[in-house]
Amino acid sequence: MISYRGDRPQELRILLAAFVVSLLFFSAAAGQAQKMAHSTTRFSGESAYELTRQYIAAAPHRWIGSPDHAKAEQFIRSHFAPEAANGTFETDSFSASTPAGQLSMKNFIVKYPGKKDGIIVVASHYETNYPLRDINFVGANDGGATSALLMELGRYLRTHPPQGYSIWLVFDDGEEAIQSWSDRDSLYGTRHLAAKWSQDGTIKKIKAFLVADMIGDKDLNLDRDSNSTPWLLDLLATAAKNTGHSAYVFKNETTVMDDHLPFRQRGVPVLDMVDLDYGPPTQEHPEGGYHHTALDTLDKVNAHSLQISGDLVLEMIRLIDQRG
Numbered sequence: 001m002i003s004y005r006g007d008r009p010q011e012l013r014i015l016l017a018a019f020v021v022s023l024l025f026f027s028a029a030a031g032q033a034q035k036m037a038h039s040t041t042r043f044s045g046e047s048a049y050e051l052t053r054q055y056i057a058a059a060p061h062r063w064i065g066s067p068d069h070a071k072a073e074q075f076i077r078s079h080f081a082p083e084a085a086n087g088t089f090e091t092d093s094f095s096a097s098t099p100a101g102q103l104s105m106k107n108f109i110v111k112y113p114g115k116k117d118g119i120i121v122v123a124s125h126y127e128t129n130y131p132l133r134d135i136n137f138v139g140a141n142d143g144g145a146t147s148a149l150l151m152e153l154g155r156y157l158r159t160h161p162p163q164g165y166s167i168w169l170v171f172d173d174g175e176e177a178i179q180s181w182s183d184r185d186s187l188y189g190t191r192h193l194a195a196k197w198s199q200d201g202t203i204k205k206i207k208a209f210l211v212a213d214m215i216g217d218k219d220l221n222l223d224r225d226s227n228s229t230p231w232l233l234d235l236l237a238t239a240a241k242n243t244g245h246s247a248y249v250f251k252n253e254t255t256v257m258d259d260h261l262p263f264r265q266r267g268v269p270v271l272d273m274v275d276l277d278y279g280p281p282t283q284e285h286p287e288g289g290y291h292h293t294a295l296d297t298l299d300k301v302n303a304h305s306l307q308i309s310g311d312l313v314l315e316m317i318r319l320i321d322q323r324g
């Protein structure tokens with residue numbers, strides 16, 4: 001308690017109070033600005049990791065039709081509240097015919113307008129594997145980490161709007177088979193989107209369709225996927241070189257069936273940024289014992305790999321912009 005002497009103590013007190021309040025305000029604002037400067041200067045693997053943790057904690061068993069799937073939708077929606085407020089967050093609801101009957105699914109598209117005509121898409125599936133709904137499968141790396149990667153990319157793009165092509169983040173649903181993988185039972189979300197965007201002409205504007213899948217793995221190595229477009233594979237090698245991450249790409253050559261296929265079939269340049277090699281191989285899972293098992297948990301993912309993956313996506317975008 002401070003007491004004042006003088007003729008007009010009341011006014012003095014108000015003046016002093018105003019002074020103290022403004023001091024507090026400015027120091028709080030300065031602190032906030034410092035925090036903002038720290039969190040907005042670059043894509044943060046730490047932040048992507050933290051988002052992975054929060055996402056799989058909020059919605060661990062996100063198979064289609066589950067209560068956690070609705071929670072996952074809500075998590076994505078609230079992360080992109082600023083985009084929803086300015087009309088750049090879209091929900092694409094559809095019904096898919098599956099071996100388990102008609103199922104309703106949702107894709108989310110978040111749009112960051114650029115300065116050049118054309119779109120670069122970065123996609124990740126966000127649901128968990130339906131046949132694994134009865135085991136404790138949380139898909140920390142398979143769907144979890146890459147959804148978080150896209151959420152962190154969105155946070156970055158808010159303060160670093162695209163200078164070249166527009167960037168669209170796609171959270172697609174129903175990547176996984178409902179029963180067992182076939183052309184008809186898989187890739188529900190991206191098949192729906194590719195058909196829809198063919199009809200409305202959007203597909204002609206897509207310069208590249210990049211898929212991120214299972215690239216939060218601590219033991220990161222992006223595969224050379226022979227279903228991806230050769231010039232985009234070359235560009236990924238360049239992106240890895242430019243960012244100092246060459247040690248993390250192309251140890252393995254594979255042919256991957258993933259969310260890029262419906263777009264590849266329609267002539268869009270595609271790249272699957274995927275690391276199939278996940279955990280020590282077992283007889284049942286020769287590609288790695290963590291894939292599609294209850295072992296795909298948060299401890300298999302780390303901030304370092306998410307940083308590398310984020311760096312690679314952003315460098316890919318820069319290189320694609322440079323091409324034309």
Ligand SMILES: [Zn+2]
Nearest residue numbers: 129142176292
């Ligand atoms: Zn999967």
